[in-house]
Amino acid sequence: MTKIKICGLTNPTEIEIINQVHPDLAGFVFAGGRHQVTSKQAQQLRIQLDSQIKAVGVFVDTPIDEIIQLANDGVIQVAQLHGDQTEDDVQALQNAGIPVIRVFKPSRQSVTTTNADYVMVDSGNGSGQPLDWQSLQIQVKQPIILAGGLNPNNAQRAIDTVAPDYLDVSSGVEAAGKKSYELVNKMVTIAHSN
Numbered sequence: 001m002t003k004i005k006i007c008g009l010t011n012p013t014e015i016e017i018i019n020q021v022h023p024d025l026a027g028f029v030f031a032g033g034r035h036q037v038t039s040k041q042a043q044q045l046r047i048q049l050d051s052q053i054k055a056v057g058v059f060v061d062t063p064i065d066e067i068i069q070l071a072n073d074g075v076i077q078v079a080q081l082h083g084d085q086t087e088d089d090v091q092a093l094q095n096a097g098i099p100v101i102r103v104f105k106p107s108r109q110s111v112t113t114t115n116a117d118y119v120m121v122d123s124g125n126g127s128g129q130p131l132d133w134q135s136l137q138i139q140v141k142q143p144i145i146l147a148g149g150l151n152p153n154n155a156q157r158a159i160d161t162v163a164p165d166y167l168d169v170s171s172g173v174e175a176a177g178k179k180s181y182e183l184v185n186k187m188v189t190i191a192h193s194n
C-alpha cells in the first residue's frame, strides 16, 4: 500500500474530510503562504483531527525551539523541514523525540545523505508543479515521500514511475482553493489501492 499525506489543512471543514477519508498523515503549514496556520489555529485543528492520524508541521527555516514547543504541546507529531535546515537541526529535533521529514528539491539540489526519518522530494513549496519523475534518482535508506503537483489524474502514473512509500498532495485535491471531499477521497483511494 502506498501511504499518503494530505497537506495544507486550514479549517475545520477540511479536518472533517480528513477524518472521514483517513489518509496516513495530515499537514499543517506554519510557513507563509495561503495555507499558513497559526499555532493557535493548528492546536484547534489538531484537537478535531482523528487521534490516529499524525499531524505533520511544515516549516521553512523556523527556529528549532519553536518546532519543539509545538511538538511538546501535542500540536504536531512529525516535523517537515522545507527550508535550508541542516543535519544538526535534524538531530536536534530527533533528540527531542520528533521524527523528521527532510525535503529536497531535485530540480535545484541533489538528494544528499541525511539522518532524517523520511526523505521528501518536492518541486517547491506547495507549487502545484510536478517533478520530472522519470529522471528522479533517489537512493536513500529512508521511506520516500513524493510531492509536487500530484492529483487524482496523475497519481497512478506517479506511483508506477517512482514507486514512492508515500504521496504528498495539497493543491491537487482542492476545488476553489479548499480541500474537496471528492478529490481527497479519490486520491486516498488510489494511494491505498497500490
Ligand SMILES: O=C(O)c1ccccc1NCC(=O)[C@H](O)[C@H](O)COP(=O)(O)O
Pocket (backbone or CB within 6 Å): 007, 008, 027, 029, 031, 032, 033, 034, 035, 036, 058, 059, 060, 082, 122, 124, 125, 126, 127, 128, 129, 147, 148, 149, 150, 168, 169, 170, 171, 172
Ligand atoms: O503549501 C504551502 O503553502 C507551503 C508553503 C511553504 C512550504 C511548504 C508548503 N507546502 C509543502 C507541502 O507539503 C505541500 O504539500 C507540497 O509542497 C505539495 O504541494 P502541491 O504541489 O500543492 O501538491
